[in-house]
Amino acid sequence: MSSKVSINYGEFPDAGGHFGRYGGRFVPELLMAPLEELAEAYARYREDPRFLAELEADLVHYVGRPSPLYYAQRWSEQLGGARIYLKREDLNHTGAHKINNTMGQALLAARMGKTRLVAETGAGQHGVATATVAARLGLECVIYMGAADVQRQSVNVYRMRLLGAKVIAVEAGTRTLKDALNEAFRDWAANVDDTFYIIGTVAGPHPYPAMVRDFQTVIGHEARRQILEREGRLPDALVACVGGGSNAMGLFHPFLADAGVRLYGVEAGGEGLAGGRHAAPLATGRPGVLHGNRTYLMEDADGQILPTHSISAGLDYPGVGPEHAWLKDVGRAEYVDATDQEALAAFHALTRAEGIMPALESAHALACADRLAREMTPDQIIVANLSGRGDKDINTVAALEGMEL
Amino acid sequence: MNRIERRFAACREHGRKALIPYITGGDPQPDATVPLLQTLVEGGADILEIGIPFSDPMADGQVIQAACERALVHHVNIRRILEMVREFRTDDVHTPVVLMGYLNPIEQMGYAAFAQEAVAAGVDGILCVDLPPEESQFFVEMLQENQLDPIWLIAPTTQAERIRRICEVARGFVYYVSLKGVTGADSLSVSDVAVHVANIRAATRLPVGVGFGIRDAAAAGRIAGVADAVVVGSALVAQIEAHQSEPEVMYAVVREFIADMRRAMDAAAVETALGGER
Ligand SMILES: Cc1ncc(COP(=O)(O)O)c(C=O)c1O
Numbered sequence: 001m002s003s004k005v006s007i008n009y010g011e012f013p014d015a016g017g018h019f020g021r022y023g024g025r026f027v028p029e030l031l032m033a034p035l036e037e038l039a040e041a042y043a044r045y046r047e048d049p050r051f052l053a054e055l056e057a058d059l060v061h062y063v064g065r066p067s068p069l070y071y072a073q074r075w076s077e078q079l080g081g082a083r084i085y086l087k088r089e090d091l092n093h094t095g096a097h098k099i100n101n102t103m104g105q106a107l108l109a110a111r112m113g114k115t116r117l118v119a120e121t122g123a124g125q126h127g128v129a130t131a132t133v134a135a136r137l138g139l140e141c142v143i144y145m146g147a148a149d150v151q152r153q154s155v156n157v158y159r160m161r162l163l164g165a166k167v168i169a170v171e172a173g174t175r176t177l178k179d180a181l182n183e184a185f186r187d188w189a190a191n192v193d194d195t196f197y198i199i200g201t202v203a204g205p206h207p208y209p210a211m212v213r214d215f216q217t218v219i220g221h222e223a224r225r226q227i228l229e230r231e232g233r234l235p236d237a238l239v240a241c242v243g244g245g246s247n248a249m250g251l252f253h254p255f256l257a258d259a260g261v262r263l264y265g266v267e268a269g270g271e272g273l274a275g276g277r278h279a280a281p282l283a284t285g286r287p288g289v290l291h292g293n294r295t296y297l298m299e300d301a302d303g304q305i306l307p308t309h310s311i312s313a314g315l316d317y318p319g320v321g322p323e324h325a326w327l328k329d330v331g332r333a334e335y336v337d338a339t340d341q342e343a344l345a346a347f348h349a350l351t352r353a354e355g356i357m358p359a360l361e362s363a364h365a366l367a368c369a370d371r372l373a374r375e376m377t378p379d380q381i382i383v384a385n386l387s388g389r390g391d392k393d394i395n396t397v398a399a400l401e402g403m404e405l
Numbered sequence: 406m407n408r409i410e411r412r413f414a415a416c417r418e419h420g421r422k423a424l425i426p427y428i429t430g431g432d433p434q435p436d437a438t439v440p441l442l443q444t445l446v447e448g449g450a451d452i453l454e455i456g457i458p459f460s461d462p463m464a465d466g467q468v469i470q471a472a473c474e475r476a477l478v479h480h481v482n483i484r485r486i487l488e489m490v491r492e493f494r495t496d497d498v499h500t501p502v503v504l505m506g507y508l509n510p511i512e513q514m515g516y517a518a519f520a521q522e523a524v525a526a527g528v529d530g531i532l533c534v535d536l537p538p539e540e541s542q543f544f545v546e547m548l549q550e551n552q553l554d555p556i557w558l559i560a561p562t563t564q565a566e567r568i569r570r571i572c573e574v575a576r577g578f579v580y581y582v583s584l585k586g587v588t589g590a591d592s593l594s595v596s597d598v599a600v601h602v603a604n605i606r607a608a609t610r611l612p613v614g615v616g617f618g619i620r621d622a623a624a625a626g627r628i629a630g631v632a633d634a635v636v637v638g639s640a641l642v643a644q645i646e647a648h649q650s651e652p653e654v655m656y657a658v659v660r661e662f663i664a665d666m667r668r669a670m671d672a673a674a675v676e677t678a679l680g681g682e683r
Contacts, residue, residue: 025537025539026536026540027537028535029559029562173460186587190585286513288513289509290509301513303512304460304510
């Protein structure tokens with residue numbers, strides 16, 4: 001690390017959207033102009049005091065920010081090591097961090113004169129968050145969701161429909177999140193004049209990775225202020241799950257320059273990395289190009305994207321945001337995995353110890369926090385991102401335990 | 406002069422517009438590709454476009470995604486497609502072949518190996534759908550070192566300044582995407598296309614091909630009136646899909662489908678020529 005401390009993280013990405021060799025803009029020509037239009041609009045509004053004030057007001061009064069930083073005392077004491085604080089993104093309106101980003105992008109869409117929102121979704125949380133802001137702003141909304149995810153997240157599908165969104169089940173490919181992205185890009189290409197594509201994570205072509213990161217950094221800025229207030233010092237480690245990487249980047253980014261804070265991104269280890277049934281591109285993949293950016297991918301020798309597996313639909317993605325790929329290579333963040341079983345155990349542990357039921361995605365971060373905490377001491381501090389609440393997952397958990405609700 | 410230039414020169418000389426059918430390599434199964442290419446030439450194709458199958462073809466519609474999936478069942482990769490081109494070349498040394506694909510499989514093979522092996526197999530041009538000129542410097546150098554033409558797409562959303570920059574690096578022909586959407590979409594306005602083609606002609610002397618949304622002979626004929634080449638993909642691939650279980654029928658249908666387009670385009674050319682004299 002010592003040779004790398006001179007990196008000025010705030011300077012990334014460059015004008016073309018590159019984080020080192022990662023990121024960029026790899027899309028069909030038809031989308032180049034709309035992406036440039038988006039990049040210009042975003043560059044303008046991110047400095048516009050009226051836009052920022054409106055977003056801030058919505059985050060406070062509609063989303064319910066700031067979210068608490070909760071000391072999970074009982075759980076920490078059971079583990080017998082470091083003290084674990086939970087950043088309660090599960091308490092946001094709609095139950096996950098996703099709305100921080102959809103709120104920002106939807107306000108931008110409205111300012112750009114777009115009347116129709118499209119989005120992809122895996123767990124359905126981003127779809128619900130998009131459908132929610134669409135309802136609030138009176139915009140048409142179409143959500144693409146892999147057919148396999150439509151089945152395992154049926155509650156969220158119904159929520160989106162109640163909110164007035166049209167949910168389209170994608171039957172192509174592996175019928176999961178990556179296929180929903182393909183379909184959302186196609187929709188955008190066909191409807192660029194009136195449509196805004198709200199990508200739900202820090203992936204995709206420039207400017208999405210930087211823009212989604214910026215909207216999500218509210219998590220890290222608050223957490224930094226809150227831990228300084230509570231403990232008078234920065235934490236020793238931050239932990240967050242990584243699907244595309246938006247909740248992790250939102251938490252990590254305001255701490256990148258604090259070399260003493262270790263950053264742990266937790267990928268979905270599925271049934272274990274050895275067997276290939278997982279969703280851990282940073283741990284097992286190679287750099288390649290998918291969905292508009294260069295990043296680590298799960299792919300075969302021919303460059304075909306591999307099917308993924310995770311207990312949690314929101315982590316079931318073969319790529320990862322390009323800034324994470326870069327942070328891995330420069331050594332600023334560490335990427336580990338938690339298996340389905342470990343996540344499930346953490347889901348139960350937190351539910352019973354604290355009365356907080358985490359999303360299965362977030363449970364991956366908790367599984368890692370559990371491991372880390374045991375090797376640390378009570379004078380040390382971990383902040384884990386509780387990216388979402390677990391209500392949406394109770395059917396999955398029940399089914400795994402042989403129950404039908 | 407390379408094969409693509411020679412073919413366009415010959416077309417001009419005979420007052421004919423180039424017909425460029427697209428099929429996905431390895432669809433519906435690997436053994437069918439070379440006979441299909443030969444059938445397309447018999448039907449009246451001038452240039453052949455072969456798609457490299459990709460698991461996540463985001464610029465394509467459902468028809469071509471399904472074709473990719475059929476090919477990928479047989480693990481058709483770039484080297485397998487180059488073998489097909491080599492086999493096709495044993496009987497046909499004149500018809501230009503363009504490979505169309507997505508960046509990731511090419512990048513995993515390696516730009517240099519890809520370009521060298523492609524030219525050795527008898528490929529003439531490369532169209533990489535998700536690689537914009539901004540990210541392509543090294544790739545284009547590799548193609549040029551190996552005398553392969555980089556073919557670029559221009560879209561209805563592409564502004565004049567950008568059209569100029571794309572045309573500077575383009576070789577062979579430029580490919581105008583005739584509608585907003587993906588391959589297989591179905592709204593096409595010939596007068597819009599004519600305006601855009603004129604804008605492109607102001608930036609380059611390269612031939613201009615038009616594709617996306619050309620579904621039948623009538624549309625091919627109309628587009629032939631305003632462009633140098635007509636590209637047909639999804640409509641052809643849909644025929645292959647419909648008849649995949651009966652190969653003999655499939656070849657006959659494909660031959661007739663292309664011959665129909667050929668006739669419509671030739672008729673349109675005659676009309677244009679007569680119109681010009683009047
Ligand atoms: C609760 C929750 N956490 C995490 C994720 C993963 O996304 P990201 O890695 O972008 O935070 C999702 C995605 O659906 C989610 O719903």
